[in-house]
Amino acid sequence: MPINVLMPALSPTMTEGKIARWLKAEGDAVKSGQVLCEIETDKATMEVEAVDEGTLARILVPGGTEGVKVNAVIAVIAAEGESVSASAAAPAAAAVVAAAAAPAAPAIVASAAAPAADEPDMGETKTMTVREALRDGMAEEMRRDENVYLMGEEVAEYQGAYKVSQGLLQEFGARRVVDTPITEQGFAGLAVGAGFMGLRPIVEFMTWNFSMQAIDQIINSAAKTLYMSGGQMGCPIVFRGPNGAASRVAAQHSQCYASWYAHCPGLKVVSPWSAADHKGLIKAAIRDPNPVLILENEILYGTSGAVPVSADYVVPIGKAKIVRAGKDVTITAFSIMVGKALQAAEELAKIGIDAEVIDLRSIRPLDIDTIVASVKKTNRLVSCEEGWPFAGIGSELGMLMMEQCFDWLDAPVKRVHGLDIPLPYAANLEKLALPQADHIVSAAKAVLYKN
Amino acid sequence: MAPTPPKKKSRADENVPEAADLIKYYRDMLLIRRFEEKAGQMYGMGLIGGFCHLYIGQEAVVVGMQSTITPKDAVITSYRDHGHMLACGMEPGGVMAELTGRIGGYSKGKGGSMHMFSKEKNFYGGHGIVGAQVPLGTGIAFASKYRGETNVSLTYMGDGAVNQGQVYESFNMAQLWKLPVIFIIENNRYGMGTAIERASSTTDFYHRGAAHGIPGEAVDGMNVLSVRAAGLRAVEHARTKGPYILEMQTYRYRGHSMSDPAKYRQKEEVEKMRTQHDPIDSHAKFLLDGGFADEAALKAIDREVKDIATKAAEFAQNSPEPPVSELYTDVLVEAR
Numbered sequence: 001m002p003i004n005v006l007m008p009a010l011s012p013t014m015t016e017g018k019i020a021r022w023l024k025a026e027g028d029a030v031k032s033g034q035v036l037c038e039i040e041t042d043k044a045t046m047e048v049e050a051v052d053e054g055t056l057a058r059i060l061v062p063g064g065t066e067g068v069k070v071n072a073v074i075a076v077i078a079a080e081g082e083s084v085s086a087s088a089a090a091p092a093a094a095a096v097v098a099a100a101a102a103p104a105a106p107a108i109v110a111s112a113a114a115p116a117a118d119e120p121d122m123g124e125t126k127t128m129t130v131r132e133a134l135r136d137g138m139a140e141e142m143r144r145d146e147n148v149y150l151m152g153e154e155v156a157e158y159q160g161a162y163k164v165s166q167g168l169l170q171e172f173g174a175r176r177v178v179d180t181p182i183t184e185q186g187f188a189g190l191a192v193g194a195g196f197m198g199l200r201p202i203v204e205f206m207t208w209n210f211s212m213q214a215i216d217q218i219i220n221s222a223a224k225t226l227y228m229s230g231g232q233m234g235c236p237i238v239f240r241g242p243n244g245a246a247s248r249v250a251a252q253h254s255q256c257y258a259s260w261y262a263h264c265p266g267l268k269v270v271s272p273w274s275a276a277d278h279k280g281l282i283k284a285a286i287r288d289p290n291p292v293l294i295l296e297n298e299i300l301y302g303t304s305g306a307v308p309v310s311a312d313y314v315v316p317i318g319k320a321k322i323v324r325a326g327k328d329v330t331i332t333a334f335s336i337m338v339g340k341a342l343q344a345a346e347e348l349a350k351i352g353i354d355a356e357v358i359d360l361r362s363i364r365p366l367d368i369d370t371i372v373a374s375v376k377k378t379n380r381l382v383s384c385e386e387g388w389p390f391a392g393i394g395s396e397l398g399m400l401m402m403e404q405c406f407d408w409l410d411a412p413v414k415r416v417h418g419l420d421i422p423l424p425y426a427a428n429l430e431k432l433a434l435p436q437a438d439h440i441v442s443a444a445k446a447v448l449y450k451n
Numbered sequence: 452m453a454p455t456p457p458k459k460k461s462r463a464d465e466n467v468p469e470a471a472d473l474i475k476y477y478r479d480m481l482l483i484r485r486f487e488e489k490a491g492q493m494y495g496m497g498l499i500g501g502f503c504h505l506y507i508g509q510e511a512v513v514v515g516m517q518s519t520i521t522p523k524d525a526v527i528t529s530y531r532d533h534g535h536m537l538a539c540g541m542e543p544g545g546v547m548a549e550l551t552g553r554i555g556g557y558s559k560g561k562g563g564s565m566h567m568f569s570k571e572k573n574f575y576g577g578h579g580i581v582g583a584q585v586p587l588g589t590g591i592a593f594a595s596k597y598r599g600e601t602n603v604s605l606t607y608m609g610d611g612a613v614n615q616g617q618v619y620e621s622f623n624m625a626q627l628w629k630l631p632v633i634f635i636i637e638n639n640r641y642g643m644g645t646a647i648e649r650a651s652s653t654t655d656f657y658h659r660g661a662a663h664g665i666p667g668e669a670v671d672g673m674n675v676l677s678v679r680a681a682g683l684r685a686v687e688h689a690r691t692k693g694p695y696i697l698e699m700q701t702y703r704y705r706g707h708s709m710s711d712p713a714k715y716r717q718k719e720e721v722e723k724m725r726t727q728h729d730p731i732d733s734h735a736k737f738l739l740d741g742g743f744a745d746e747a748a749l750k751a752i753d754r755e756v757k758d759i760a761t762k763a764a765e766f767a768q769n770s771p772e773p774p775v776s777e778l779y780t781d782v783l784v785e786a787r
Contacts, residue, residue, distance in 0.1 A: 183623065185617045187586070189617060193592075225576070228577075229558050229570075268783070
């Protein structure tokens with residue numbers, strides 16, 4: 001039986017990749033452990049080794065092909081004495097062609113809406129990924145201020161665990177792009193101490209999940225010192241990294257920290273969605289004299305949008321953005337949930353419901369005015385977040401609406417959120433546990449009494 | 452005639468302080484003692500609230516160490532911090548007014564005993580979480596190195612903190628990056644009420660950096676000159692080579708905090724330390740025996756520092772409470 005070689009998934013969030021080049025040619029003998037080809041993902045170039053022995057009978061996807069879907073058949077290995085007929089390979093090849101032609105994964109489609117909602121003052125823009133927008137934002141601020149430096153696990157030599165810091169070591173050197181040991185509490189505290197001295201550290205947590213090791217330093221040392229010192233010394237520091245669920249990494253690596261950190265006075269917490277906002281907000285965060293936490297999202301890193309070229313493009317912290325204007329219901333969201341909210345709004349439009357979608361962007365301080373003004377117009381609010389419901393951002397919004405526009409509400413506020421459980425690993429359960437566009441559609445219909 | 456070979460001076464000889472300095476150490480230690488006695492008294496009167504950790508018995512440590520650094524060097528410690536602040540030259544009135552929670556305090560009354568800072572004096576707190584100041588102090592040294600300076604960070608911790616994981620995270624990074632930090636372990640034999648033997652698998656804390664290649668030494672923390680001699684070695688090493696550990700073997704006479712009756716140790720043990728190893732008494736004897744000062748001079752110093760402590764207490768009681776308008780200030784640095 002000939003063996004199909006499939007396009008491998010080389011990271012939890014990889015859905016497709018590029019076959020950079022083949023190291024074996026058709027007709028070559030292959031042994032297990034030999035490198036067949038190189039594959040470029042959005043994070044790295046990886047070698048794919050043969051698992052089986054035989055002859056590389058056919059290469060179905062030539063080197064240089066982009067957008068090859070995970071699990072597509074890319075080659076066929078024939079066992080000794082076998083020949084591979086053209087007919088056996090044909091269907092597989094066809095499948096690959098179709099996959100290559102397909103648009104990006106559905107979750108990413110929503111980000112295409114970003115340019116439509118651009119704010120007017122962006123000036124000249126360039127399309128780039130969120131990953132690049134973050135990197136460019138950091139690089140610009142590091143050029144601007146010698147006191148700004150980046151530290152974290154794998155930020156330098158490895159170019160970032162998620163390749164966000166790509167190229168920074170080369171430009172700024174090891175003094176300003178510092179690889180740390182795997183000691184979150186230690187390096188978070190060390191950076192806070194450096195911040196006391198007037199440096200402006202950017203601390204990358206490989207993911208926010210690991211910040212729980214460091215939370216004492218973030219809250220007790222970074223957030224509270226300004227107050228406890230009577231204003232003498234604070235800490236101009238940025239903590240950043242991917243937050244929330246990625247894909248199939250289960251409970252310990254899939255948590256949303258928005259409500260955890262937004263709870264604490266002395267911190268600012270932002271969680272952008274569009275590529276432009278990632279750049280504008282990381283620059284604002286670095287320039288801010290206070291501790292600012294940026295809750296990013298791994299799945300968004302590879303999404304693209306129009307990003308201002310200007311090094312002066314700074315998005316003010318504390319300002320939400322109406323990414324879709326509407327009159328029937330207000331939907332608030334942040335980070336990856338904005339994309340899902342926009343998807344939901346498109347669905348709702350098909351049944352005659354005109355939803356207004358607000359990208360909160362900043363969780364603390366929260367742009368209450370923008371939300372309240374919208375709810376006074378639509379009289380209905382659906383809050384979306386990936387995190388747990390108890391004492392979540394949605395809980396806060398519900399209370400705020402009671403306090404600030406109770407008489408304008410025509411329905412109780414509805415929350416869309418992750419299920420109140422540790423995130424399960426199984427694909428089907430994970431999907432059920434995370435809030436989807438469908439849930440937002442249902443919630444919007446519910447507050448409009450249209451179920 | 453052959454020239455006389457130069458006499459080889461021992462390191463201690465090179466660093467023998469002037470008589471005026473020797474007397475200053477006495478004064479500085481005594482000031483801390485009298486200040487802390489006054490604080491204890493005021494706590495008893497209900498003028499100081501919350502936790503209040505007195506430094507009585509350990510005065511030689513900060514006074515000896517402070518004599519080895521310059522005003523550009525930084526100091527950071529835990530919550531038993533009053534002595535460190537006075538040694539750094541912070542105003543006794545400002546420290547005491549913080550203890551009473553008044554606007555004249557270093558943190559405008561918003562920090563209290565455990566959370567006081569003076570950017571001007573390079574004193575970075577005053578931290579209430581056991582061990583948390585150790586990464587912070589390492590970061591202060593990181594900033595020094597980042598800027599190409601050789602200023603050192605004196606990072607103090609107690610024997611209770613040395614079992615915290617973040618201390619070793621800091622040791623590792625400090626040695627990895629050769630940061631100018633001196634980790635000073637004030638071993639007063641009890642982490643709150645737990646004797647070191649009941650909390651630590653090994654109690655020779657100066658070895659605790661061995662796994663990271665950080666040199667360490669045990670120091671008689673009840674003798675200001677021993678502290679100073681070790682401090683000079685440590686500071687020189689830190690400025691040029693990287694971190695250093697000093698285990699100061701010391702003792703606190705009072706309980707862990709004002710609310711601690713200290714039932715976990717024998718009265719005789721405390722008494723023995725007080726009568727045989729008191730850092731102030733023994734230094735007074737050294738001054739008198741060496742002819743550096745006479746009884747009258749020492750008495751005059753005692754009167755002077757008592758007066759300072761009394762004035763600090765008066766200031767701390769007369770300074771008003773912070774106005775309500777301070778409630779929401781200093782949460783964030785406002786946009787400029």
